[in-house]
Amino acid sequence: MALQIYTPSSLANTVYHRHSLFPKPKFSIKSKKPTVDADPTPDPTSSSKKAVVPGQGFGSSPSPSSGSNKKKPKGKRERASIIRRSPVEKPAFLTKEEEAKAEEQRKNESAFLLAWLGLGGIILFQGIVLAASGFLPEEWDKFFVKYLYPSFTPTVILFLAGTVAYGVLKYLENEKLKDQK
Numbered sequence: 001m002a003l004q005i006y007t008p009s010s011l012a013n014t015v016y017h018r019h020s021l022f023p024k025p026k027f028s029i030k031s032k033k034p035t036v037d038a039d040p041t042p043d044p045t046s047s048s049k050k051a052v053v054p055g056q057g058f059g060s061s062p063s064p065s066s067g068s069n070k071k072k073p074k075g076k077r078e079r080a081s082i083i084r085r086s087p088v089e090k091p092a093f094l095t096k097e098e099e100a101k102a103e104e105q106r107k108n109e110s111a112f113l114l115a116w117l118g119l120g121g122i123i124l125f126q127g128i129v130l131a132a133s134g135f136l137p138e139e140w141d142k143f144f145v146k147y148l149y150p151s152f153t154p155t156v157i158l159f160l161a162g163t164v165a166y167g168v169l170k171y172l173e174n175e176k177l178k179d180q181k
Contacts, residue, residue: 112166116159116162116163116166119155119158119159119162120159122155123152123155123156123159126148126151126152126155127152129144129148130144130148130149130152133145133148
């Protein structure tokens with residue numbers, strides 16, 4: 001195999017174009033002997049002609065001689081049977097009293113989570129103010145150090161303790177529900 005590169009000589013060209021300063025080389029690859037894995041072209045005059053089956057896509061029959069090579073009209077595909085199920089309904093095992101209790105618990109839980117979100121916002125605000133207190137005037141810095149700094153750590157501890165207690169409570173409720181089933 002040989003690689004030949006043909007480049008036009010820039011000195012031979014008298015007319016200079018924009019692209020003639022860097023001409024594109026032309027590559028051609030020539031092989032002296034045929035490769036082993038190349039398929040020979042069939043001779044049209046040969047006496048042994050094999051039936052050539054056009055390529056079949058995914059899901060087609062494996063062999064054309066099986067007799068199932070009938071063409072189906074487009075749009076006339078076989079459909080799998082469709083199983084219709086009744087729609088899911090809300091379980092009716094809860095009584096009115098249990099529903100009222102569940103609604104009250106949901107409201108209490110929402111109020112608790114809203115209060116915890118507020119406490120998290122207070123902690124964020126305190127942290128930002130304490131971080132920026134060094135850049136504020138001296139009087140403000142003294143005020144924040146005197147009143148805000150001592151309350152920051154207990155607020156964070158309260159937040160963490162409440163969060164852990166809420167997580168344990170929800171875990172135990174979930175375990176109780178699993179045991180009832």
